[in-house]
Amino acid sequence: MIHFDNVTKRYPGGHEGLSNVSFHVDPGEMVFLTGHSGAGKSTLLKLIGLLERSTRGQVRVAGRNLTRLGRGQIPYHRREVGMIFQDHRLLYDRTVFDNVAMPLVVAGLGHIEIGRRVRAALDKVGLLAKEKHLPITLSGGEQQRVGIARAVVSKPPVVLADEPTGNLDPALSREIMSLFEQFNDVGVTLLIATHDLELISRMNRRILVLEKSRLARDSAAEVVS
Amino acid sequence: MRRPRKKQSARISPRSSLRADVWLMRHLQVALASLGRLIRAPLSTLMTTLVIGIALALPAGLYLLLDNAETLSGNWDGAASISLFLKQETSDEQAQQLAGRLQNDPAIIQVQLISRAEALAEFRQLSGFAGVLDSLDENPLPSLLIVEPTVQHTEPVPAEALLARLRQNSEVEFAQLDLQWVRRFHAITRIAQRGVIILASLLGLSVLLIVGNTIRLEIQNRHAEIEITKLIGGTNAFIRRPFLYNGAWYGLFGGISAWLMVTVSLLLLDNPVEQLAGLYQSGFQLSGIGFATLLMLLGGSTLLGLAGSWIAVGRHLNEIEPS
Numbered sequence: 001m002i003h004f005d006n007v008t009k010r011y012p013g014g015h016e017g018l019s020n021v022s023f024h025v026d027p028g029e030m031v032f033l034t035g036h037s038g039a040g041k042s043t044l045l046k047l048i049g050l051l052e053r054s055t056r057g058q059v060r061v062a063g064r065n066l067t068r069l070g071r072g073q074i075p076y077h078r079r080e081v082g083m084i085f086q087d088h089r090l091l092y093d094r095t096v097f098d099n100v101a102m103p104l105v106v107a108g109l110g111h112i113e114i115g116r117r118v119r120a121a122l123d124k125v126g127l128l129a130k131e132k133h134l135p136i137t138l139s140g141g142e143q144q145r146v147g148i149a150r151a152v153v154s155k156p157p158v159v160l161a162d163e164p165t166g167n168l169d170p171a172l173s174r175e176i177m178s179l180f181e182q183f184n185d186v187g188v189t190l191l192i193a194t195h196d197l198e199l200i201s202r203m204n205r206r207i208l209v210l211e212k213s214r215l216a217r218d219s220a221a222e223v224v225s
Numbered sequence: 226m227r228r229p230r231k232k233q234s235a236r237i238s239p240r241s242s243l244r245a246d247v248w249l250m251r252h253l254q255v256a257l258a259s260l261g262r263l264i265r266a267p268l269s270t271l272m273t274t275l276v277i278g279i280a281l282a283l284p285a286g287l288y289l290l291l292d293n294a295e296t297l298s299g300n301w302d303g304a305a306s307i308s309l310f311l312k313q314e315t316s317d318e319q320a321q322q323l324a325g326r327l328q329n330d331p332a333i334i335q336v337q338l339i340s341r342a343e344a345l346a347e348f349r350q351l352s353g354f355a356g357v358l359d360s361l362d363e364n365p366l367p368s369l370l371i372v373e374p375t376v377q378h379t380e381p382v383p384a385e386a387l388l389a390r391l392r393q394n395s396e397v398e399f400a401q402l403d404l405q406w407v408r409r410f411h412a413i414t415r416i417a418q419r420g421v422i423i424l425a426s427l428l429g430l431s432v433l434l435i436v437g438n439t440i441r442l443e444i445q446n447r448h449a450e451i452e453i454t455k456l457i458g459g460t461n462a463f464i465r466r467p468f469l470y471n472g473a474w475y476g477l478f479g480g481i482s483a484w485l486m487v488t489v490s491l492l493l494l495d496n497p498v499e500q501l502a503g504l505y506q507s508g509f510q511l512s513g514i515g516f517a518t519l520l521m522l523l524g525g526s527t528l529l530g531l532a533g534s535w536i537a538v539g540r541h542l543n544e545i546e547p548s
Contacts, residue, residue, distance in 0.1 A: 089456065
């Protein structure tokens with residue numbers, strides 16, 4: 001589902017965000033991406049969401065070669081990749097419902113279909129009762145769940161999460177993780193960047209470790225203890 | 226950019242192929258949403274609208290004044306006639322015959338005969354020299370034919386030719402063509418028209434810039450929204466749409482306020498103009514903005530608004546990319 005072949009991302013000024021990284025993630029896998037701050041986790045996710053492009057090497061997602069994807073095609077690619085951010089990136093002048101509905105509005109669905117799907121997604125993350133609230137009135141964990149609902153509402157085959165539990169206490173983090181597992185159960189491919197090692201060690205999933213812009217360890221190649 | 230997107234949408238996302246009714250509904254929603262956004266910020270909307278309105282009211286008002294001046298000079302075209310003073314010895318019958326002959330001339334619309342007796346009566350009435358005239362043995366005034374040429378023959382060259390031809394009639398003592406001042410007036414209106422076109426272009430450009438700048442600020446204000454919309458797969462067309470509607474609304478409202486300004490100004494001018502016209506024994510009245518002109522004004526202002534926002538959106542939308 002996600003293929004990296006010798007991918008290097010060099011920023012203007014010479015700093016390398018990623019150096020010669022290769023791995024692939026099968027459809028339906030749930031993979032953790034970890035490493036110190038600045039190790040390249042965010043860069044890797046940005047390359048998949050086409051927020052940035054690789055300097056060298058090839059990135060393929062769902063059979064699409066992102067290296068060759070034109071500017072005008074980027075939106076259609078992003079509709080297939082749900083993205084979750086540590087800072088949620090919600091619109092604070094719109095209700096929870098409107099925030100979650102955005103991907104469907106963008107894709108041009110009719111409003112009955114939108115209502116149905118948004119409520120299903122909000123139900124899934126346990127926020128159905130708060131659909132008319134503004135995000136600012138919600139707690140951090142709730143805001144994160146709004147962001148998650150928005151990322152999955154259009155049922156993308158791939159979901160990326162960048163430090164989704166970064167600001168949350170352990171109980172809330174576990175809650176978020178169990179949500180991700182539920183998505184994974186229905187076949188969604190997930191790639192979750194986090195530095196919460198304790199959390200991921202309990203999840204018993206494949207782990208990619210980035211160190212100084214290089215892939216230092218891939219637990220798929222080992223026996224998970 | 227458009228072509229590969231279509232190809233891609235077929236390949237990547239079949240969901241993006243919209244049904245026509247959904248598409249229309251979306252446009253309606255976006256149009257109304259951007260209208261709602263403008264109404265929720267009434268003060269800034271009003272100010273932008275008024276600035277656009279003033280910029281459009283100036284050329285629209287001048288155009289209207291010129292239009293009125295042309296109507297006025299149109300009335301004068303009738304006065305662009307040739308006066309034929311006949312020889313003293315010409316009898317009324319002969320004058321009548323000449324008038325009949327000229328009436329058949331294809332270059333002439335109408336011939337009016339003022340006989341010597343009529344001329345005398347008119348002179349007596351208007352001059353106040355009744356007593357002096359009574360003391361004269363005979364009527365000193367000649368018969369007069371007022372010849373009204375066709376429109377083509379009021380143009381300088383054919384008019385001169387017609388004049389020369391009329392002079393050749395043996396009954397004619399003296400022929401006089403007085404079109405000079407009408408021509409001068411036409412020349413002045415032509416200059417004024419050109420001036421209005423120049424002014425309208427400049428002010429149209431300023432409307433473009435006003436709307437462009439307003440939309441640019443709007444884009445900056447909605448930076449986060451644009452960024453997130455791009456993140457979740459909003460196409461540039463999708464993001465552009467509300468701003469374009471915004472610009473179109475500004476244009477339309479500006480056009481309406483320009484219309485109001487011009488109409489109110491005309492109402493204020495109406496009375497004094499009527500008084501002035503009365504002094505010249507003219508029933509002339511200022512005519513307001515007609516329906517066709519109004520449609521042109523509103524259509525033009527809407528297009529200007531749309532174009533202004535198009536320029537701004539095209540320039541600034543690409544600068545915002547999610548990171």
